[in-house]
Amino acid sequence: MRISRPILSALLVMALAACGSDAETAASSNEIKVGLLHSLSGTMAISEVTVRDAELLAIEEINNAGGVLGKKIVPVVEDGASDWPTFAEKATKLVRQDKVAAVFGGWTSASRKAMLPVFERYKALLWYPVQYEGLESSPYIFYTGATTNQQIIPGLDYLKEQGRNRIFLVGSDYVFPRTANKIIKAYAAANGMEILGEEYTPLGHTEYSTLVNKVMQAEPDAVFNTLNGDSNVAFFKQLKSAGATAESMPVLSVSIAEEEVTGIGVENIAGHPVAWNYYQTTETPANEAFVKAFKAKYGQNKVTSDPMQAGYNAVHLWAEAVKKAGTTEVEAVKKAAPGIALDRPEGKVTIDGDNQHMYKTARIGIIQPDGLIEQVWDSGEPIKPDPYLEGYPWAAGLAGQ
């Protein structure tokens, strides 16, 4: 089709006008844009969609209370698609093109590692809401999930306390489980625990009969499970059909929270312990309000979990830092953040000034027949984050690896 010159120029003018008005709204409006970057498709969507929901709830709450610095927060939602290069690409888009004040996002360590250089290069802020393997402390990332000394080490303390000293390690084959298991092995060596086996399977792996055979033959007191995503469903189903029980061989998981329990089938996992900092049943006033608000927004049958809560906290903590700084400018927010303490659903959360992680209370829970998790142990008070495990003599040398 030929386009006549008058039409063409009219189109051009319209296009230019559209650009102009766009730029104008961005500049003059009473809005602060933030990015939400999670996997909304692919293997990780099962977990990450709920974190995005919790972050949207936090944004709504802040906006209903008048916003920050008198401006409304506007979320720009992107899909990381369970694909690590996509995370880096979308992070770049959010920072460079949308010019967001902060990004809340990621789940797997692989996605965080992919995004890290982007945020460091453009000096932008990432708030990462999931427990991870530690040994990292980027000046441009705030870690609102647990680091190892707030989840994995308390989990090991719990197993030791229960007299379960012969452990089998099962994990997905990527950075989090492999680093976590290095730490677990160092802990075991220093605490008289025995590691009977260490097995990894690719993400999305569903055939666990061989691995279950290996575990059953080794007859461990407990299994430490760092599998991620859908693999957990296959693993627990096949472990149960092989005759293993939570009494004879508890499987302590660090990546299974309330919303994964339904998919695994509560009859396959009830009685097994998990290690987190928060459960839907955690008794704090802030949690009562959070659970109520989340169910009101997304449905009464929805559950809340640790990473969701950490994502929800991230938005509130960031908003608090922005208020304190009086600006959304990254360096000022970073400077204002340390020491900010809020009463959150998981209890008191304080931003640590040394490493931008949070002080968090560790909690061990047992999965109940109703699908919720009942706390059986906690650390009493919030634990200072120690991503490089500098306070643990047995961990010397791990950070260099």
Added chain:
Amino acid sequence: MTAFLNQLPIGLSIGAVLMLIALGLTFTFGQMGVINMAHGEFIMAGAYTAFLLQDMVLALPAAFLVAGVMGLILERSAIRHFYGRPLDTLLLTWGVSLVLQQLARDLFGAPNVQVPAPAWLSGGVGILPYNRLFIMGLAVAGVVAVWLYLTRTGLGRRTQAVVQNRQLAATSGIDTGRVDMLTFFIGSGLAGVAGVALTLIGPVGPALGTYYIVDAFLVVVAGGLGQLRGAVLAALGLGLLNSYAEFWSDASLAKVIVLAAVIAFLQVRPQGLFVLRSRVLT
């Protein structure tokens, strides 16, 4: 030693899972040469059918119908316009698979759902739980049914005739379009049946199909296109290889070993275990 011996039935049961997911593909890919990347999503449709019905026995025929009809719609509306253009078909069906995954996510939500295993399937004999034996039984039944269909029924013989020489079959009065439809219906339906069985051992979520699709193609390619006995042998062989490779190394390395073995094997026999001899195809 027990662990070592245990791997034998485990290998056979992995082989049965492979056979079940590849059975439908021996029809659509093996017989018709259609590279259907949405095959995994038909498996997923079967699994969600089981979730909706919450009854394994009822779900088997229902899933066959649901997945079969989905396959029929896909074949009639899109694939038939792309016969003889394998690369276009590949892209088309891959796109369809993404659409179906998102559809499942919108309909059922992103988190996995749970299909309760029937009580009569809890327990087991030795290392093999009843649900594994059930899958093995289903795989055997599926293979026998497909074999009977292809060799003992008029429709099946017509299918084979079309595969061997489409033009000659058409001139002999066979409505090749109808045969294509039926073949695609059965192939997709079998994927649905596999989906129901997989709810016993694996996750039921929107991404389910992606976990099995590569293995399914591997079996059909290694077995030889359109060769039922080839697919059976390939499934069992790959199952055993997987079982022992993982036993001696780990799951990641076992995947590499299996893939390398198939590639090496295809270097020696590019057309798989068994080759369909036909003037048209050569």
